[in-house]
Amino acid sequence: MSTAAPGRPQGVYSPVLTPFNADLSPSAPRFVEHCRALLGQGAGLAIFGTNSEANSLTVAEKRGLLDALLEAGLPAGRMMPGTGACALPDAVELTRHAVQAGCGGVLMLPPFYYKGVSDEGLFRAFAHVIEQVADERLRIYLYHIPPVSGVPISLALIERLLREFPGIVAGVKDSSGDWANTAAMLRDFQPRGFDVFAGTETVLLDTLRAGGAGCITATGNVNAGPIVELYRRWREDGADDRQRALNETRAVFQSYPMIPAMKAAIAQRRGDPEWAVVRPPLVELNKTQAAQLAQRLAALS
Amino acid sequence: MSTAAPGRPQGVYSPVLTPFNADLSPSAPRFVEHCRALLGQGAGLAIFGTNSEANSLTVAEKRGLLDALLEAGLPAGRMMPGTGACALPDAVELTRHAVQAGCGGVLMLPPFYYKGVSDEGLFRAFAHVIEQVADERLRIYLYHIPPVSGVPISLALIERLLREFPGIVAGVKDSSGDWANTAAMLRDFQPRGFDVFAGTETVLLDTLRAGGAGCITATGNVNAGPIVELYRRWREDGADDRQRALNETRAVFQSYPMIPAMKAAIAQRRGDPEWAVVRPPLVELNKTQAAQLAQRLAALS
Numbered sequence: 001m002s003t004a005a006p007g008r009p010q011g012v013y014s015p016v017l018t019p020f021n022a023d024l025s026p027s028a029p030r031f032v033e034h035c036r037a038l039l040g041q042g043a044g045l046a047i048f049g050t051n052s053e054a055n056s057l058t059v060a061e062k063r064g065l066l067d068a069l070l071e072a073g074l075p076a077g078r079m080m081p082g083t084g085a086c087a088l089p090d091a092v093e094l095t096r097h098a099v100q101a102g103c104g105g106v107l108m109l110p111p112f113y114y115k116g117v118s119d120e121g122l123f124r125a126f127a128h129v130i131e132q133v134a135d136e137r138l139r140i141y142l143y144h145i146p147p148v149s150g151v152p153i154s155l156a157l158i159e160r161l162l163r164e165f166p167g168i169v170a171g172v173k174d175s176s177g178d179w180a181n182t183a184a185m186l187r188d189f190q191p192r193g194f195d196v197f198a199g200t201e202t203v204l205l206d207t208l209r210a211g212g213a214g215c216i217t218a219t220g221n222v223n224a225g226p227i228v229e230l231y232r233r234w235r236e237d238g239a240d241d242r243q244r245a246l247n248e249t250r251a252v253f254q255s256y257p258m259i260p261a262m263k264a265a266i267a268q269r270r271g272d273p274e275w276a277v278v279r280p281p282l283v284e285l286n287k288t289q290a291a292q293l294a295q296r297l298a299a300l301s
Numbered sequence: 302m303s304t305a306a307p308g309r310p311q312g313v314y315s316p317v318l319t320p321f322n323a324d325l326s327p328s329a330p331r332f333v334e335h336c337r338a339l340l341g342q343g344a345g346l347a348i349f350g351t352n353s354e355a356n357s358l359t360v361a362e363k364r365g366l367l368d369a370l371l372e373a374g375l376p377a378g379r380m381m382p383g384t385g386a387c388a389l390p391d392a393v394e395l396t397r398h399a400v401q402a403g404c405g406g407v408l409m410l411p412p413f414y415y416k417g418v419s420d421e422g423l424f425r426a427f428a429h430v431i432e433q434v435a436d437e438r439l440r441i442y443l444y445h446i447p448p449v450s451g452v453p454i455s456l457a458l459i460e461r462l463l464r465e466f467p468g469i470v471a472g473v474k475d476s477s478g479d480w481a482n483t484a485a486m487l488r489d490f491q492p493r494g495f496d497v498f499a500g501t502e503t504v505l506l507d508t509l510r511a512g513g514a515g516c517i518t519a520t521g522n523v524n525a526g527p528i529v530e531l532y533r534r535w536r537e538d539g540a541d542d543r544q545r546a547l548n549e550t551r552a553v554f555q556s557y558p559m560i561p562a563m564k565a566a567i568a569q570r571r572g573d574p575e576w577a578v579v580r581p582p583l584v585e586l587n588k589t590q591a592a593q594l595a596q597r598l599a600a601l602s
Contacts, residue, residue: 281422
């Protein structure tokens, strides 16, 4: 973190769950409330990520939800919206909107419909967005999540993007689940001011010890406080114990489909059953699963 | 085909390539011209498919291109636009637009960002679109293309959709590349009036002999006439020879990235280099590849 510029995104970000109403429309009031709570726990807002069901939202819905946060007075500098899309004009529109709103950065998926595409094609896709947005304030965090997107962002591609767009290409979220890949990014790119965020808090301590910037992690929605605490105190005694405790909580959520499980947990905590609603193709937990999850979470604390 | 209702989509459909200008904006005039030529060769128009770079287009761009065809007087009944999307409201908007335009059917991808989703979740996704569009004229052709989408449409899911939405769920395009799967669909569903289209003309004759409806195939963009000829004359002597000739032409295109290769071939035929433009993440053929392709195609004829 010695390389981080002041005000630059770092620490723990939550890929913010998107609450829906029973009719599947987004619930802006719940979204604002959840974001405010996460900020209060010290987490940043990686809105419109995988855990946000962002690709299940239209461009207009995403614009509307970001605007709702701004109108509620939440700080844009603490937001890192996902703005990648299969259609480049959509990515340009969302990225421009985020930059003009003053967001601290954007988290950018590659176009993810075609598989087996070349680094040249992916380079052109990112370059097109950068050139169309044409704003020096733009900070792009590349979103590497091949198990879901099916489109990896190679080390060679990062190298080329860093060379062509220094400053603009600012970091990565590595959700590959492959520590060797995260370690390579930390070794090759972090020292050049390219901030590496782990995609799960289970490797937060390892990431910080290797000089990384933090993590952007699903469970940041439901366990933000303790994850932020590890980030703040990772050099102190007891850090490994903190890491182990985080891993236990995560393991509970990970034994269910993560997004429905986190929404079920919030629905229970808030006594607001509609919080459990997901958009197809996701499916909410059934009653047995939800009751079991509640028991297991209670047993942790 | 004995089960086909009159006017129902059948035969050979081209997943129509989408031409772009040099600035990557869609070229409606070239699109209309290409569609008119395909219709003249007897092919139907599966606009906004995988080969159309449809997921690289915004919803507004797709609406605009369909409207351009209608304004040019092309018959909506011969169109089967792709209307699936990751975000259900986008799928609803595109599907409604197609139905209201009088399109013969729509070809529908499942939401394709999340992988490993359940049949229940996919069922809800299709059901949501059907219920929101709420129009008896809707005819959905399911688009099974797991090598690209990463989200298969199982036989069990088709069974359930057919049971719940008879008439509306009208058929499938099988681009799995797995003949055993196509054969199972032909056996289990075609006799119930669910029309099976092969995803490649290399199995057109096999599909027709097993009672299928036709094919929706990439090379329908560049070799429509001979493919349509096999469809029309598949019961005659020489059908196997026709099939072999089709396979030879396809093999040439398939030895390159298909979409750029087909666009290069059309650019050459029309003397219009801009026809070769693709949107990232795709990359056009380089000059060596394009020249070699032209030679190989010339050698075929």
